[in-house]
Amino acid sequence: LSRLRRTEPSVRSFIHVADAAAEREAEELDRRIASGKKDAVGPLAGVLVGVKDNLCTTNMPSTGGSRILDGYRPAYDATAVRRLREAGAIVVGKTNLDEFGMGSTTEGSAFQVTTNPWDDSRVPGGSSGGSASAVSARQCVVSLGSDTGGSVRQPASFCGVVGLKPTYGRVSRFGLMAYASSLDVVGCFGSSVFDTATILSVVAGHDKMDSTSSSQDVPDYASELVSLDLLESKPLNGLRVGIIQETLGEGVDTGVVSSIKDAASHLERLGSVVEEVSLPSFSLGLPAYYILASSEASSNLSRYDGIRYGSQVSADDLNEIYGESRANGLGHEVQYSQLSIYYDHAPLVKMRILMGTYALSAGYYDAYYKRAQQVRTLVKESFKGALERYDILISPAAPSAAYKIGEKINDPLAMYAGDIMTVNVNLAGLPALVVPCGFVEGGAVGLPVGLQMIGSPFSEGNLLRVGHIFE
Numbered sequence: 001l002s003r004l005r006r007t008e009p010s011v012r013s014f015i016h017v018a019d020a021a022a023e024r025e026a027e028e029l030d031r032r033i034a035s036g037k038k039d040a041v042g043p044l045a046g047v048l049v050g051v052k053d054n055l056c057t058t059n060m061p062s063t064g065g066s067r068i069l070d071g072y073r074p075a076y077d078a079t080a081v082r083r084l085r086e087a088g089a090i091v092v093g094k095t096n097l098d099e100f101g102m103g104s105t106t107e108g109s110a111f112q113v114t115t116n117p118w119d120d121s122r123v124p125g126g127s128s129g130g131s132a133s134a135v136s137a138r139q140c141v142v143s144l145g146s147d148t149g150g151s152v153r154q155p156a157s158f159c160g161v162v163g164l165k166p167t168y169g170r171v172s173r174f175g176l177m178a179y180a181s182s183l184d185v186v187g188c189f190g191s192s193v194f195d196t197a198t199i200l201s202v203v204a205g206h207d208k209m210d211s212t213s214s215s216q217d218v219p220d221y222a223s224e225l226v227s228l229d230l231l232e233s234k235p236l237n238g239l240r241v242g243i244i245q246e247t248l249g250e251g252v253d254t255g256v257v258s259s260i261k262d263a264a265s266h267l268e269r270l271g272s273v274v275e276e277v278s279l280p281s282f283s284l285g286l287p288a289y290y291i292l293a294s295s296e297a298s299s300n301l302s303r304y305d306g307i308r309y310g311s312q313v314s315a316d317d318l319n320e321i322y323g324e325s326r327a328n329g330l331g332h333e334v335q336y337s338q339l340s341i342y343y344d345h346a347p348l349v350k351m352r353i354l355m356g357t358y359a360l361s362a363g364y365y366d367a368y369y370k371r372a373q374q375v376r377t378l379v380k381e382s383f384k385g386a387l388e389r390y391d392i393l394i395s396p397a398a399p400s401a402a403y404k405i406g407e408k409i410n411d412p413l414a415m416y417a418g419d420i421m422t423v424n425v426n427l428a429g430l431p432a433l434v435v436p437c438g439f440v441e442g443g444a445v446g447l448p449v450g451l452q453m454i455g456s457p458f459s460e461g462n463l464l465r466v467g468h469i470f471e
């Protein structure tokens with residue numbers, strides 16, 4: 001907690017810090033242990049977790065990074081949060097994010113800019129930037145994020161931590177503020193694969209409050225991780241690895257490409273067979289993702305109307321209440337004076353709503369939404385084919401390392417292009433693990449690069465085993 005207090009003024013990972021409450025919970029835990037009631041404490045007793053602020057929490061605000069939910073206090077915990085608490089974990093605060101998860105830098109938060117702990121002039125990535133920076137700066141042990149198109153994996157890569165995007169349906173979405181419901185998953189951050197595996201086992205599993213959550217058994221992922229004497233064995237013997245050709249070409253930083261190639265050689269030294277594999281539909285994923293995600297968002301965000309939720313601008317006419325409340329609450333202009341930079345808080349959310357409404361409108365539906373759904377099927381099938389031949393597919397988690405704050409805020413297309421490595425995985429609903437694998441030049445000590453490992457549905461255990469050995 002004292003580390004959190006010391007680092008928070010420069011990192012700004014948290015929208016809300018509950019350090020005093022965390023301290024009280026920890027003291028209560030100490031008392032219980034001292035009185036011999038050890039059995040009464042759960043497996044995560046005393047573990048500090050950070051929770052992305054688009055996950056509902058009862059005793060803390062939950063804003064989704066948006067002014068429109070300023071002051072909102074949910075009446076229930078998201079299932080993932082409830083399960084962590086039942087296991088004894090202490091929620092130490094709510095982490096910063098791009099408004100409702102839309103963005104790749106966390107600059108799209110209505111409240112503050114989070115900095116990258118490796119270099120405070122750079123972004124932590126996004127949209128779960130606060131959850132990634134909090135673990136990277138060791139402000140908490142593990143954290144929860146959400147990943148609709150890369151929001152766990154890209155910030156994990158930028159901040160040099162482990163990030164897991166589970167299979168669609170592996171973790172309940174109950175209490176996660178919906179962005180694009182067919183793509184959204186709750187994901188986990190840790191500073192090691194072991195920590196990440198530990199919380200996945202706690203949060204995963206069927207939930208009657210989310211009909212899309214899977215009833216597949218949840219393994220004890222951490223206990224399945226094997227420690228081997230790497231010097232004397234080839235622990236990955238028999239593992240077939242496909243390195244996705246399309247992810248190492250034009251537009252990808254050379255330093256990132258060489259880190260990924262080094263990682264591939266490392267996997268080979270550990271006994272696996274690595275081959276190049278082509279996914280011809282790979283580049284189609286990005287436009288399809290932005291059409292589908294925006295379409296779903298335009299529908300999901302209609303609930304923020306100033307009446308059912310959110311701060312209300314009063315007016316005489318109902319339509320005016322809706323219009324003014326949304327105009328005022330979504331994509332609000334903010335001055336980031338702490339950073340002595342000024343820019344309009346880009347109306348990312350409003351732009352998405354407009355794009356999505358357009359793509360769904362009667363005249364354009366076939367040309368955009370339907371076509372994007374067809375591309376989604378192609379993407380799914382090409383992954384399926386490749387994963388019949390390979391146990392895992394690897395790629396960078398992002399085309400570059402962390403870039404400067406402000407660099408892309410006024411160029412949304414450049415920002416969207418940075419999601420090329422991750423969005424296909426959401427379209428296909430697959431699990432993917434990001435582990436730090438190298439550094440490129442930048443900042444005072446270099447900037448981390450993450451390796452993305454993609455597997456078949458519900459193969460989280462395998463990804464974590466490989467990631468653990470690789471680590």
Ligand code: GLN
Nearest residue numbers: 101102103148149150151
């Ligand atoms: N950057 C992507 C977007 O803005 C992904 C965000 C996410 O996964 N929540 O849509």
